[in-house]
Amino acid sequence: MSARENILTKLRAAPRSAPPAPDVAAYYAGTPKLTGLAALKHWAALMRAVRTEVLWVRESDWPRTLAEQVAARGIRTLLLAPSTAHGARAAAALAELAEPPLRLGFDQTIDGWKATLFNEVDAAFTRVRAGIALTGSLIAWPDEHEPRTMSLVPPIHFALFDTRTLYPDFFSAMSAENWAAGMPTNALLISGPSKTSDIQQTVAYGAHGPRELVVLAVLPDEIDLAELEADA
């Protein structure tokens, strides 16, 4: 018999009784939900607590903010997806800088330029799918335009986040979007830049992934910025 059959046979031979069924949906239906300004404030506070830079922007002006941030950091090479609408807008804004960075697209598979990606790209700009207020997280579903390594390998990650897609908690996000019906090859929650506490419980950022996570959080016009940052 194969290892598979042996293992399954042993497991099937064990006595089994039916334990009470867990009701995850009922549990989360009974938990308090953060909404509106409170949700945004909570999300930003948790992200900032782990050294994420959260920048509130509007749909009309985020490319200018991105360009300013890129210029302020002296970034020379930036990876983005010019084939997407947001990537094209970002590329156009960056091109107008006095010293525009080299704008690279993920045009080929990683195999052909792994070393360059690791050694020569300073930053990447991607859009994220949604956010989670309760834990201060971003949800990313990398795809062919913005592959997995864009949010991982370059030392700085700029993430464009439409705050209208902020869910109260992880359960709300996966049920509203019916993730169980079909998962992408890779789905991620990102809650800050890479970090570690493996040396004497001291937190250090930039362990393997990005040292900096800069979120351009796009606010709808009806949200007042001053109100959002009050008591923040």
Place this chain on the structure above:
Amino acid sequence: MNEATLTYYPSRDFKANARAALADSNLRASFRGAMDFLMGKRAAQFPDAHELAELRKLGEAIRQKSLAKLPELLEQLEAKLTENGVTVHWAETTEEANAIVHGLIAAKGGKLAVKGKSMVSEETELNHYLEARGMTAIESDMGEYIVQLAGEKPSHIIMPAIHKTRADIARLFSEHIPGTPYTEDVDALIQIGRQALRQMYVSADVGISGVNFAIAETGTLCLVENEGNGRMCTTVPDMHIAITGIEKVIEKLSDVVPLYSLLTRSATGQPVTTYFNMISGPRRPGEKDGPREVHLVLLDNGRSQAYSDEQLRKTLQCIRCGACMNHCPVYTRIGGHAYGTVYPGPIGEIISPHMLGLENTVDLPTASSLCGACGEVCPVKIPIPEMLMRLREESVRDPHEKVAHPLRGQGAGVDKEVKLAWRLWTGLYSKPGYYRLFGWAATRLRGLTPRHQLGWTQNHVPMKPAPKTLHELMRERRKETGR
């Protein structure tokens, strides 16, 4: 790489190891500080006792349901993963698991594997196995990398290098990483590690990782981490091999939400980790990165023995948060290496006997004061003290006694002297004449009681029988009162 011989801490030497650890004041200070820190962080994450109680109840129910359906869920997981393009392998023993991993790497002509944190690969001693066959396996989790450089093993399942000071690590890095100056600055040390490992991701043929949760419904492997090395290992090399125990499967995607929350808050006191990585297949046509091949190795290694008994099955509910060890007064005082097993602390005491046999772990179930802290903090409510009592029972059960689900090493703790003492006791206490004679002799000859009474007199005054037996005292009282 470091050529130093790995240091082994066989669990058979537990008592000697524990004694040595207790005498090491630096080690004790390291663990005391680290455990206090982790206990404080966890407590801060659960300010609402009612929420914690409800969440633990939910976590327990999810894990118990998953285990009740384990064979069916494993088949569902396999079918779903296969549909997603992942190849599933099964291994009954650590040797089989290692051979599978080695075979996969060899088939690609690979030599270098970069590893994310995986306790199951520690269980199989995969690095050693691959190195003996001309391959190199580099640990990329900072803590694991540090213990690998030191030629040691992890002393904690979540924080592997918790026994190392920054000075130890500064010395290790300057000695083993070419061109590295001595520095005790933690940020600088992490950047040194980052640079050393980054090139490994580029060059590695294979990435190896563990799995925190395997979801049967969607065929998804979930990895929980802060550093990003897990994402690197599962994304950058052309092949990803995940290795995990058969108990890690859960049924529904939504089941992962409460378990993930319980895990991060119980383990390191974080509301969430930096990354929650959900992998549901290799690179699809059109995608530009991600491994072209993904394999999952499902390992038994004694888990089916724990499974066969409904009480001991609860051991398999574990989500490997390490909270039980953080709160264990024994672990805090002796550290992780003294146990001599991959999984130290209370969870190690109840899982290791299934993996290694009671004959090799007989002291572990006794390495507890049964204070109950482990069971109280366990996020999935494993009744650890109850499991410890049961294993103590099994370790002294007659090796020849026929039971429904015999454990490997049944009766390994049988001690001839103790057995003889109990036989005498049974004889004395079952015959009234002998019992009276014994009581009379013990009270009258109490002056002969030895002054040194093994471990008892280390901290207590010697025990001495009373001048008269209780029966005698009662008789006298009746006489006096006339009743």
